[in-house]
Amino acid sequence: MSDFDLENYLAERQAAINAALDGLLPEPAREVDPGRLREGMRYAVLLGGKRMRPLLTIACCEAVGGEVAHALPAGCALEMIHAYSLVHDDLPAMDNDLERRGQPTVHVKFGVANAILIGDALLTSAFSVLVCGAHGIPPTSMADAVTILAKHSGIDGMVGGQALDLEEGQDIGEIGRLEQVHALKTGGLFAAAGALGALSGGARSEAVAKLERYGLAFGVAFQHADDILDDDQPALREAAAVRIRELTDECRELASGFGAAARPLRALADWIDERAARARSGENLA
Amino acid sequence: MSDFDLENYLAERQAAINAALDGLLPEPAREVDPGRLREGMRYAVLLGGKRMRPLLTIACCEAVGGEVAHALPAGCALEMIHAYSLVHDDLPAMDNDLERRGQPTVHVKFGVANAILIGDALLTSAFSVLVCGAHGIPPTSMADAVTILAKHSGIDGMVGGQALDLEEGQDIGEIGRLEQVHALKTGGLFAAAGALGALSGGARSEAVAKLERYGLAFGVAFQHADDILDDDQPALREAAAVRIRELTDECRELASGFGAAARPLRALADWIDERAARARSGENLA
Numbered sequence: 001m002s003d004f005d006l007e008n009y010l011a012e013r014q015a016a017i018n019a020a021l022d023g024l025l026p027e028p029a030r031e032v033d034p035g036r037l038r039e040g041m042r043y044a045v046l047l048g049g050k051r052m053r054p055l056l057t058i059a060c061c062e063a064v065g066g067e068v069a070h071a072l073p074a075g076c077a078l079e080m081i082h083a084y085s086l087v088h089d090d091l092p093a094m095d096n097d098l099e100r101r102g103q104p105t106v107h108v109k110f111g112v113a114n115a116i117l118i119g120d121a122l123l124t125s126a127f128s129v130l131v132c133g134a135h136g137i138p139p140t141s142m143a144d145a146v147t148i149l150a151k152h153s154g155i156d157g158m159v160g161g162q163a164l165d166l167e168e169g170q171d172i173g174e175i176g177r178l179e180q181v182h183a184l185k186t187g188g189l190f191a192a193a194g195a196l197g198a199l200s201g202g203a204r205s206e207a208v209a210k211l212e213r214y215g216l217a218f219g220v221a222f223q224h225a226d227d228i229l230d231d232d233q234p235a236l237r238e239a240a241a242v243r244i245r246e247l248t249d250e251c252r253e254l255a256s257g258f259g260a261a262a263r264p265l266r267a268l269a270d271w272i273d274e275r276a277a278r279a280r281s282g283e284n285l286a
Numbered sequence: 287m288s289d290f291d292l293e294n295y296l297a298e299r300q301a302a303i304n305a306a307l308d309g310l311l312p313e314p315a316r317e318v319d320p321g322r323l324r325e326g327m328r329y330a331v332l333l334g335g336k337r338m339r340p341l342l343t344i345a346c347c348e349a350v351g352g353e354v355a356h357a358l359p360a361g362c363a364l365e366m367i368h369a370y371s372l373v374h375d376d377l378p379a380m381d382n383d384l385e386r387r388g389q390p391t392v393h394v395k396f397g398v399a400n401a402i403l404i405g406d407a408l409l410t411s412a413f414s415v416l417v418c419g420a421h422g423i424p425p426t427s428m429a430d431a432v433t434i435l436a437k438h439s440g441i442d443g444m445v446g447g448q449a450l451d452l453e454e455g456q457d458i459g460e461i462g463r464l465e466q467v468h469a470l471k472t473g474g475l476f477a478a479a480g481a482l483g484a485l486s487g488g489a490r491s492e493a494v495a496k497l498e499r500y501g502l503a504f505g506v507a508f509q510h511a512d513d514i515l516d517d518d519q520p521a522l523r524e525a526a527a528v529r530i531r532e533l534t535d536e537c538r539e540l541a542s543g544f545g546a547a548a549r550p551l552r553a554l555a556d557w558i559d560e561r562a563a564r565a566r567s568g569e570n571l572a
Contacts, residue, residue, distance in 0.1 A: 035449030037441055088406060093398035112379035113452060116402065117445050120374060120409065124440030127413045131429040142428040143417035154410030155323055159403050163321030166399060 040118035066201020070136030074196035084122035152192035161185025190219025221247035326404040352487020356422030360482035370408035438474035447471025476505025507533035
C-alpha cells in the first residue's frame with residue numbers, strides 16, 4: 001500500500017528507545033537497592049515489548065518537523081507508565097498473571113509488596129522523565145504536557161479504563177461498550193503519545209489536538225486488531241474489523257494534513273489494517 | 287516560646303486546604319464511577335488528617351512573600367500523594383491494616399483491586415493538580431517543580447523509604463538507620479513541601495534549597511516525635527529526643543534568614559519540641 005520502509009523505520013527508532021530506557025534505569029548496586037526496587041523497575045521495562053507508545057510519540061514529533069531525540073523523554077515516560085500498568089494489572093488481586101512474554105511477572109519474581117512499589121516508582125519516575133533531558137517542549141507548554149500525561153494515564157484515561165474493564169468482565173458483547181474500555185485503557189496512552197510527540201516537536205495547539213486524536217484512533221484500532229489476533233472477543237470480530245477500517249481511515253485523513261513528514265503515520269495506519277487482515281485470514285484458513 | 291498564635295494560623299489554612307481538596311475531588315455520580323474509584327479517591331483524601339504537608343507548603347510560600355492561594359495546588363498535590371501512599375501501604379500485601387482513623391481502610395471498603403487503582407489514580411492526579419490552577423510557579427520553574435515532586439515521592443524518596451522500611455523490619459535498633467528510613471519515607475514529602483512552597487511563592491533557587499532543607503529536617507523531627515508519642519521505638523527514645531532538638535534547631539536557624547514572614551516556620555519548629563516534650567513527660571508520669 002506504500003513504498004515507505006516501515007520495518008526499517010521502526011527498527012531504528014526501537015533501538016534509540018531501548019538505549020534511552022536503559023540509560024534512564026541504570027543497573028543498581030545491590031547495597032543501594034532496598035527491596036530490589038531498582039532491579040525490578042529495570043526488569044519491568046527492559047524485558048521487551050514493541051515500544052508502540054514511544055514509537056508513536058516519535059512519529060508524531062517527526063510529523064510536525066521535530067527530531068527523534070526530542071521525543072525520547074515523552075516516549076520513555078509513556079513506556080514507563082505502560083510498564084507500571086502491566087505490573088499492577090498482573091497482581092494477584094487484579095488479573096493474577098504469573099507469566100508475561102515467557103518470563104515470571106514482577107510480583108512472582110520480586111514479591112507482591114515490592115511489585116506494588118515498583119509500579120508506584122515507575123509511575124512517579126515517568127513524570128520526571130517527561131520534563132528532564134533533551135525534550136523539545138517549550139517552558140510555556142510544560143504544564144500542558146504534564147496535564148496531558150496525567151489525564152490520559154489516570155482516572156480519566158488508563159486507570160479509569162482498567163476499572164471499567166474489571167467491572168464489565170470477560171464478555172462485553174457489544175462493540176460500543178468494548179470500544180469505551182479500549183478508548184480509555186489503551187487509547188489513553190496512545191492519545192498522550194500523539195499530543196506529547198507533537199508538543200516535543202514544538203507544534204501549536206491545533207496540531208497537538210489533531211495528533212492526540214490520531215493517537216486515540218490508532219490506539220483503539222491497535223487494540224481491536226490485538227483482540228482479533230488473540231481471539232479475545234470472537235462474537236465481535238466482524239464489528240471490530242469494520243471499526244478498525246473506520247479508525248485507520250480517520251488516522252490517514254488526520255495524517256494527510258502533515259504532508260511528507262507524516263509518511264510513517266500513514267504507514268502505521270496501513271500496518272494496522274494489514275495486521276487485522278492477516279489475523280482474519282489466518283482464522284479463515286484454520 | 288513564641289507569642290505567635292499557631293493554632294489559629296493552622297486552623298485557617300487547614301480550612302482552605304480542605305476546601306481545595308474537596309473541589310479537586312468532586313462527588314461523582316454513581317453511573318460515571320466504574321469501580322467506585324472516584325468515590326474511593328474522595329474517601330482516601332477527605333476522611334481526615336492534619337494536612338501537615340500542605341500546611342508546610344503554605345508556610346514556606348508565605349515565608350518567601352507568597353500568597354496562601356498560590357501554594358494550594360502544590361500542597362494539595364502532596365496531600366494526594368500522602369493519601370495514595372497510605373492506601374497502598376495499608377494493602378494486605380504490605381502492612382495489612384484494616385482501620386485508619388477509626389474507619390475501614392480503602393481496600394476493606396472498596397476491595398483490593400480497586401484500592402490499588404485508587405492509589406494509582408491519586409498519584410497520577412497529583413501531578414496535574416501541581417501544574418494546574420492558580421499556582422504561583424513561573425513557567426521556567428515548572429520542570430523543576432515536577433522533578434522535585436517526583437524525586438521526593440518516588441524511588442529516591444518516599445517509595446524508596448517504604449522499601450527500606452519493609453526490609454529493615456519492626457525493630458531497627460540504631461538511630462542512624464532509623465533516621466535514614468524517616469528521611470526518605472516521611473522527610474521526602476516534607477522536603478518537597480518546603481521546595482514547592484518556595485517555588486509557588488516565586489522564590490529563587492537559594493531560598494528553594496533552604497526551605498527544602500527546612501522541610502526535610504522538620505519532617506524527620508515530626509516522625510521522631512510521632513515515634514515517641516506512639517511508643518514505636520522505646521529503645522531509641524532518648525536518642526530520638528536528642529535528634530529532635532538538633533533538627534528543630536536547624537529549622538529555626540534556616541527560618542531565621544526569612545525574617546518576620548517565617549514566624550509560622552519558627553512556631554512549627556517550637557511545636558514539634560513541645561509535642562516531643564509532652565510525649566516524654568506523659569511517659570514519665572505513666
